[in-house]
Amino acid sequence: MTPRFYGVVGRFETPDALLEAIRCLRRRDRHLRLEAYAPYAVEGLSEALDLPRGKVPLFTLIGGVLGGASGFFMQWYAAVVSFPVNIGGRPLNSWPMFIPVTFEMTILGAALAAVLGMLAVSGLPRLHHPIFDAPCFGLATRDRYFLCLRPPPGMPGPAPAKQYREVLESLGATASDEVWT
The missing domain is CATH 3.30.70 (Alpha-Beta Plaits)
Incomplete structure (x- = not known):
């Protein structure tokens, strides 16, 4: 080569x-x-380099929306379709009961998507980069x-x-x- x-x-x-x-x-x-x-982080470096906006916030938003929707759907399916139980005449689709798990699944989905998106966008894990071979680059x-x-x-x-x-x-x-x- x-x-x-x-x-x-x-x-x-x-x-x-x-x-x-x-x-x-x-x-x-x-x-x-x-x-x-x-x-270390140098103030103004990213502006001077004119770096494009990252895609990680978009991945985080999509992960959060999908996580929240899947958490809500999972509870709705269990309470309404899979195992409906009528307790005290309450409606089967009682959405206020689903809010805590939906919130937690939103946070989980957003966090996982942020980490995986960051790894994908930055090309990690990358064990070797050509710049590492430059003399004195360890400094x-x-x-x-x-x-x-x-x-x-x-x-x-x-x-x-x-x-x-x-x-x-x-x-x-x-x-x-x-x-x-």
């Missing part, structure tokens, strides 16, 4: 330098594929900030690698390296 070019990763010393580099790159080209890595969990420039989809070969390295170093990256898959 021949290695494929993944991108160029640059190392920055401070979060402000990382954010400024991202803003400069976004001003130059809105459609650049950028990935940023930091040891991303301690005290350094990394920015990866990726070529547009469909571009063959490492054509923009030298250009990306020059751009990153001109924006203040202390080091830049090519990443291959």
